[in-house]
Amino acid sequence: MGIDILKSKLKEHGKRITPQRIVVYNTLKESTIHPNAEELHQEIIKKHPNISLATVYQILNLFEDELRIVKSISTNHIKHYDIRSEFHIHTICPKCGEIEDIYSDKIKLFWENLIEELRLKPEDQIIKIYQVCSACSKKKEI
Amino acid sequence: MGIDILKSKLKEHGKRITPQRIVVYNTLKESTIHPNAEELHQEIIKKHPNISLATVYQILNLFEDELRIVKSISTNHIKHYDIRSEFHIHTICPKCGEIEDIYSDKIKLFWENLIEELRLKPEDQIIKIYQVCSACSKKKEI
DNA sequence: CTCCGTGCAAATGGTTTGCATCTTA
DNA sequence: TAAGATGCAAACCATTTGCACGGAG
Numbered sequence: 436m437g438i439d440i441l442k443s444k445l446k447e448h449g450k451r452i453t454p455q456r457i458v459v460y461n462t463l464k465e466s467t468i469h470p471n472a473e474e475l476h477q478e479i480i481k482k483h484p485n486i487s488l489a490t491v492y493q494i495l496n497l498f499e500d501e502l503r504i505v506k507s508i509s510t511n512h513i514k515h516y517d518i519r520s521e522f523h524i525h526t527i528c529p530k531c532g533e534i535e536d537i538y539s540d541k542i543k544l545f546w547e548n549l550i551e552e553l554r555l556k557p558e559d560q561i562i563k564i565y566q567v568c569s570a571c572s573k574k575k576e577i
Numbered sequence: 578m579g580i581d582i583l584k585s586k587l588k589e590h591g592k593r594i595t596p597q598r599i600v601v602y603n604t605l606k607e608s609t610i611h612p613n614a615e616e617l618h619q620e621i622i623k624k625h626p627n628i629s630l631a632t633v634y635q636i637l638n639l640f641e642d643e644l645r646i647v648k649s650i651s652t653n654h655i656k657h658y659d660i661r662s663e664f665h666i667h668t669i670c671p672k673c674g675e676i677e678d679i680y681s682d683k684i685k686l687f688w689e690n691l692i693e694e695l696r697l698k699p700e701d702q703i704i705k706i707y708q709v710c711s712a713c714s715k716k717k718e719i
Numbered sequence: 720c721t722c723c724g725t726g727c728a729a730a731t732g733g734t735t736t737g738c739a740t741c742t743t744a
Numbered sequence: 745t746a747a748g749a750t751g752c753a754a755a756c757c758a759t760t761t762g763c764a765c766g767g768a769g
Contacts, residue, residue, distance in 0.1 A: 450723085451723060451768055452769095453768075455725070486725085486726090487727070490726070512759095513758070526697075529701075541691065542691060548687065553684070557707060558671060558709070562705075563703040563704075565700045566697060567700070597749080615733080627750095631736085631753090634733090635735085
C-alpha cells in the first residue's frame with residue numbers, strides 16, 4: 436500500500452528506491468508519536484542497526500522538501516515529523532512538549548471557509564494550539 | 578505607553594528594569610518585519626552599540642517564556658519574534674521565508690467559535706499559512 | 720558500469736552558558 | 745550593598761556537509 440506510493444513518488448522525482456528510504460517511510464507510518472530525527476533513528480536501528488543518523492536527516496529532508504510526503508513541526512529547536520496527509524491540527528503541551536493530533540470535520544470546514552474568505556491559496560498550513568496536556572494538568576504544581 | 582506595560586510586567590515577575598530590556602522592547606515594537614535575534618541585534622546596535630547578542634537572546638527568552646509578551650515563529654531553525662498581541666495569523670513564503678501578518682475580525686470570530694465548539698482551552702496558538710509571496714511569484718522560474 | 724545514496728566524522732551556526740564585571744533596587 | 749543583569753567567549757547540540765565507499769538502475 437503505502438510503499439507503492441513512496442516508490443512512485445521517488446520515481447516521479449528521479450530518485451532511487453533504497454532500503455533506507457523504505458525503512459524511514461515505514462517507521463514514520465507506524466509511529467504513534469511525532470518523532471524527531473533522533474527518535475526516529477533510535478526506533479529504526481532496533482531492526483536496522485546500520486542506518487546512520489545523517490542518512491535519516493537526509494531522507495527526512497528529501498521527504499519534506501522534494502517529495503512533500505512529510506511535514507515538520509518545530510518545538511524549541513527540534514523538528515518533529517508528521518506523515519499524516521489528512522487535514523488536522525496539533526496541540527502542543529507547553530510543559531512537556533507532547534504533540535497530539537486533532538482531526539475534525541468542523542476544523543476542516545472552518546479552514547476551508549477561512550481561506551476562501553481571505554482569498555488565499557495556501558500550499559500548506561500549520562495550526563498549533565498550545566494547551567497543557569491532560570497528564571501535565573494532573574501533576575501538582577509546587 | 579508601551580513601556581509602562583513592560584515595566585509593570587517586569588515588576589510583577591520580580592525582574593529589574595534595565596536599559597537593554599527597554600531597548601529590545603521598543604525595537605521590537607517599532608519593527609515592521611518579524612526579526613530574528615540577529616536582525617534585532619543589528620537594528621539595536623545602530624543606536625546602542627554596547628548591547629551584546631547574548632543579552633538580546635536572554636531578553637527574548639524572558640519576554641517569551643516568563644513575561645509572555647512576545648511569541649516566536651520558527652522558520653527553518655531560526656526563531657522570528659512577534660510582539661503583536663492582537664489575534665492574527667501568519668503567511669510564510671516557502672521560497673524566501675518572508676512572514677506577513679493577517680488581521681481579520683472574521684478569522685478571530687471563526688477561531689473563537691471553533692475553540693468553543695471543540696472545548697479547547699488554548700493558552701496560545703500559532704496559525705501559519707505557507708504561500709508564495711507576491712514578490713517571489715513575480716520572479717520567473719528557470 | 721555509472722552515478723546516486725550512504726556512512727562516517729568533521730564542520731556549521733543559531734542559541735545557551737560560565738564567569739567576571741557592572742547595575743538596579 | 746547584595747542579588748540580578750550584562751558582555752564576552754567558549755560550549756552546546758541539532759543539523760548539514762565532504763568525501764570515500766557501496767549499491768541501484
